[in-house]
Amino acid sequence: MVDISRGSALGTSGASELFQLLRDGVPRTRASLAQATGLARSTVAARVDELMDLGLITPVADAVSTGGRPPSQFALNPASRLVLAADLGASHAIIAVTDLTGTVLAQHGEPMDIADGPERVLGWMVEQGLALVDGLGRDRHDLVAVGIGVPGPVEHSTGRPVNPPIMPGWDRFDVPGWVQQHLEVPVLVDNDVNIMALGERALAWPAVEHLVFVKVATGIGSGIISGGLLQRGAQGIAGDIGHIQVARGADVPCHCGNRGCLEALASGPAIARALRERGVEAVGGNDVIDLVKRGDLEAIQAVRQAGRDIGEVLTACVSLVNPSVIAIGGSMARAGEHLIAGVREAVYSRSMPLATEHLAIVQSAAAGNAAVLGASMLAIHHALSPEGIDALAAR
Amino acid sequence: MVDISRGSALGTSGASELFQLLRDGVPRTRASLAQATGLARSTVAARVDELMDLGLITPVADAVSTGGRPPSQFALNPASRLVLAADLGASHAIIAVTDLTGTVLAQHGEPMDIADGPERVLGWMVEQGLALVDGLGRDRHDLVAVGIGVPGPVEHSTGRPVNPPIMPGWDRFDVPGWVQQHLEVPVLVDNDVNIMALGERALAWPAVEHLVFVKVATGIGSGIISGGLLQRGAQGIAGDIGHIQVARGADVPCHCGNRGCLEALASGPAIARALRERGVEAVGGNDVIDLVKRGDLEAIQAVRQAGRDIGEVLTACVSLVNPSVIAIGGSMARAGEHLIAGVREAVYSRSMPLATEHLAIVQSAAAGNAAVLGASMLAIHHALSPEGIDALAAR
Structure with missing residues (x-):
């Protein structure tokens, strides 16, 4: 000691x-x-x-x-210590064990229903995480922190999900407390889009102080890094852009009870619905991506329009946050330049010149690994802080 | 030494x-x-x-x-040291000398045209500032920092205004360098709305970490404090909400070259123009305030609608920033509850419940002193920092 x-x-x-x-x-x-x-x-x-x-x-x-x-x-x-990073999605989970720079040493992913509830999902995470550590031939005591991303709002100070709409059974659940019964290390929990912003920055923009990550998938959300710091807001829901109103959407009902929300117009399911209304067969976002990749003109136009809708909302974001990078990720970002082109069209036509002079609007470089990489960053940041090092020294 | x-x-x-x-x-x-x-x-x-x-x-x-x-x-x-705080507006200036807690010891204001250019305006500020110090019977060497707010974007690292639309002659002018030829102390410069947010927080919400100050006057802008820190963005223009598009404004041209900007619909001159179109005599924002105070129904309705337009834009702000306080200031805030009621109507009807559960939307408590108080905070914060204290010790 x-x-x-x-x-x-x-x-x-x-x-x-x-x-x-x-x-x-x-x-x-x-x-x-x-x-x-x-x-x-x-x-x-x-x-x-x-x-x-x-x-x-x-x-x-x-x-x-x-x-x-x-x-x-x-x-x-x-290499002296390890962290466990977990990206817990609505219907999948990825866990990784990384070193203290975020380099992935072992990774595992599988389909997983977040609605199975916290004890089953976190139990699986602990079990598989320890298996990864064992598989690396490392001592379990080398694990110094756990970072977890979940698909819902999280109270930052306690790591508890708060009113998460697609996480039944998780409301106010003490995620760190439960995990610490099995892994006696600090456990950091945050919203998935927030940690995606951390992951994207760590991988592609380490010197950028003002970055917005936009996830376009079944839902739409954003993670905002401003002045080098992740912005969480008073209730931990800063960047929750899915229910901002879009001008052309006044007639479109949203599952939130309002009308014209961005998510009701530009999410994967929303684009698929718009295509079905034109007689194109598309059940969900993945079908839209397949159609775009096959060069289907209606699908390409629908994705481009979704990009414009997202861009309309991001125009407000550009004015309020004044970022230098906007990275577009999530499953719908696989539609590639068609989506980004729509975003750029709206942002550049509507924003003040000074705000877009040095603004890059790009596809996510971290892509599917953004969240797990960000979860690792969350854990490493804590483990290497003065408080984290003191805790290590006292073990 | x-x-x-x-x-x-x-x-x-x-x-x-x-x-x-x-x-x-x-x-x-x-x-x-x-x-x-x-x-x-x-x-x-x-x-x-x-x-x-x-x-x-x-x-x-x-x-x-x-x-x-x-x-x-x-x-x-x-009481051991003093700072000089200046609120340089488009057509007025207020300077104050405060102690190290921001308590105003002496204050002076007069009409002033920012378009007279930096040397005349700053020369006046230095001269009047020293006169205030002398008037207090204090040694000029007790002055340890100067904080200045200007009505335009400022490059934070250098204190230079950047492309300020209503400040001819100030573009890229080295404000700190010029002032330091006369007062050899640190000089901090920021956008007026940013320092209003600092002033409002210091006066009325010292414990609040997430506060948005909205200035509604000839123009419309906002200053954002998030995680306890003023957010400036990549180009120092974070919070510049005046040119975000409002749904009902598609036909209304704005001086920026776009259409439907918030400033073209809800600023003082915009409300006056809307009233003139209905045959009501109103040259500018002050006439609108007078009409509202006399109970003119058309003016009250126009102010309420302007509040709704501002609220529409603030809905995006609530989603992106997730503040716990929105304070409405600037000359048009003198219209009182009519403006605030419109803002609340739009924000509460359009935002997600979690974001507004603990959100206060209130009239600015600092009112006309928000900027000068914030300029004092900017100066004190620097003067009492480790760097500032070291500089004091080395004098």
Whole structure:
């Protein structure tokens, strides 16, 4: 056990504070750490030893010899610990075990009905997650955090789903508390679209501070990163754009009880319904994608119009949030440029020039892995925080 | 001169870090500071002495004696320094000198044309600001920061206005650089609606983390505080809602070149124009307010409809930002409950229940002082930051 009694103004140990400098993976010497922190070299040396004992940092060979004995450098050891990431969808689940940079070491996915309720779904997650860890030949104690995405609003402070419309049995369920009966590590829970935004940013836009991820699938939602931070709002439902009204939709009823909601016009099922009304056979979003891929003109036009509808709503988003990247993901994004073209058409024709001058509207690069990658980011971010490192040191 | 060579991981001195605990104004003993920071009592004592020498903290009499000699307590000394706050509007300017809690010690306002250009307007601000400081009998060196709000978009990192439509001569002008030729202190510049949000929060909602301030005047804009932080977006224009399209406005041209913008339907001049089309004499927003105060039914109906239009746009804001407070300010807010009632009608009829369950839509409490109060907050926030305190110590 490492002595962490000497805390800082934030109540964290000196070693966990020093680690914040090293978590970026850049190798540093004891001397450069002493210079950056203003700490005595003896203090730095002791804290480096603590972090080495924990396995969190590791000596790094010097790339360039400056003559004489090269100074020892240290950097984050990403392989030292694992996190479990879970993307729990309406009808599927993907879990992954990653290292401390989010690199996937093992992954497993299968059909899964979220309506089976929290105990069955989370029980499966714990069982399969431990099987992945075992399969890697790693110690279960190397697991330091769990990140979970669910298809509904989540109270950020407690990790409890709140009034989730498609998750019967999950309302106010203590997800972290239940999981911690089996895995004694911090458990972070968030809305799936929020973690998709985290995953997309980590994979494709690490330097971007203002990014909006839009998921277009059975429903429509968005995750907003602003000033580098995920925006959750007062009830954890910031970015919930599916029920914003679209001008052309005044006659179209929505399952929410209102009329003309974006989701009632531009979701996968909505596009399929519009095609059926024109005599085209399309049961759901997947049929629409198949028709588009076969070059069906009516399907292409319907997808393009859905893109315009989404773009109409995103025009408000561009004015309010002023992002530099909008990434379009979710199953309907597989319709490719037809959907994006409609979004761009509406956003660029309706927005103020300054807001779109440097705005990129692109297809999601993380695609189907956005959520599980984001769940891993959520877990890693917590595990490597001063609080997370202190908890590790105290284990 | 205080020795600040011993920096922390953030490159700040120990004294400025210790001050972060004391800036909330709560009195603390040396012992409680030592406990909270984990620092040696001798180190705490030295840093307390540094801050006392700077005048930033002051001994506080103990409210309760616990027997024996009571321990000395220290707290922020708000009177020790001053900031200059300026609200530069299109046709008026208000400046104020406040203490370190934002309490106004002296204030001055007069008609002022922002189109006179930066050198005349800022020259006036510097001259009048120094006169206020002199009038208080205070040393000009007590001034530690300047906060300025301007009616246009501002590049946050440089304090330069960017393409401001109603500020000829100000585009890319180095406002901080110019002011610093006369006042050698940090100068913070932001959009007027952004600082109104800061001012409103400081005055009426200090504990609220998610607040949207909407200014309804000659133009319409909003300032968004989310997660406790002002949101500026990639180009510093987050919250620029004036040109979001409103459903009923398809035929109404806007000065931006588009049609149906919120500003073309619900601003003061837009409401006056709608009244003139019905034969009611109203040149501008002030006439509309006068008519409403006299109980003119057509004016009341027009203001209520403008409220509905604003509410339509705020519905998107509620979905995207999920605030717990929307405060309506600007000159047209003087129309009172008629405007707010229209906003509420639209927002509550169109939003999802979870988003409005705990949402307050209210008239601005700070009213005409929101901007100058917010400018003061901008300056104080910087002056009391670790960086600001270090700069003070080095003077």
